[in-house]
Amino acid sequence: MDKNHDARKQQTNASIRRSGKIALVIAILILLGQIISFLYKVTFTLRRPDTLEDESFLSYLNYIRYGTVPDLIVRIILTLGTMIPVILLLRDISRKGLPFTIQNGTRMFIAGIMQGLLALLPVLFQFVQMIRYGDSSDSSSLAYLIQPNVLNYLNLSFCFLLLFLAGLFRYGAALQQESDETL
């Protein structure tokens, strides 16, 4: 293996480490934002007045329903379940510059499962409502469950991406192990 290859590898490691630090900061800020948003929504939902104070747009914004408190709690748990493994992964990458480890693959896998649950959660709630109050065997009711305003395709897309990356990281870990053993 020529020295140029080793030099390029070192440069790529350093670059990944730098990018990992920036990504870590952004991920922590996103997590903090999600927590603050959750706390605001819960306190607002608990204190929400029954009627609009006046006809202003601001009053309407304040009246927006954020969903029930249990729904908010489940969402924040799943969001934490996604962001904490990602933050641990980025911390690992920012320290060592080596992304491919079995541990990182497992973290990606957990984050992917949490994203999938986050995507399917509204569908589950709707389905439970349909069983309790409506006809769940009606095909048009079932078709409603896969509408974009119910099934979150963005979260589902991230779920698939993270699960794929989990497999990719495990493959990369096998290659990394081979590389280390060769050296």
Next chain:
Amino acid sequence: MKQSATDKNTIIRRLRTGSIGICVFYFLLTIFYAERGIGMLPNLKPEAELEIYRYETISQTVTYFLMAAAMLLAAILFLQIARKGMPFQDQHVRTVCIIGVLFLIIAVIPAPAALLLAKLNGVDTAMFLSPLISISALLEGFLMLFIAQILHYGTMLQLESDETL
């Protein structure tokens, strides 16, 4: 080393199987975004109630078509991984880079460009409601570029592994 080879083959087999499903999913998303973009086209006609609405529609239509392009590239990427079973290749790194750049374009170009076009045509832009920068698309773009870097490192490991064999 032999156990590692078996592990690698098992993981590759799973990646190939998973890639087929993900390819189908992203292809469906391509159709979804393209359909949305095509559905917006009638709103570009001059008969729209508010002139500024036409320019917002231009911004949204361009965004949908760019998203469709990004999803199509992702579908093709996963199709190639499903066919060849080699995730760490330079062409895949380039594809992920292009997807990242597309997201960055979606984040910063359509809305400001539509607003500028409206101003140049003398349209009142007070009711232009679309956000000028999409933070989520910006983050997704940088995420894709970060993944491309990691894939690039993977191609180096793959090269070492192939030369060792």
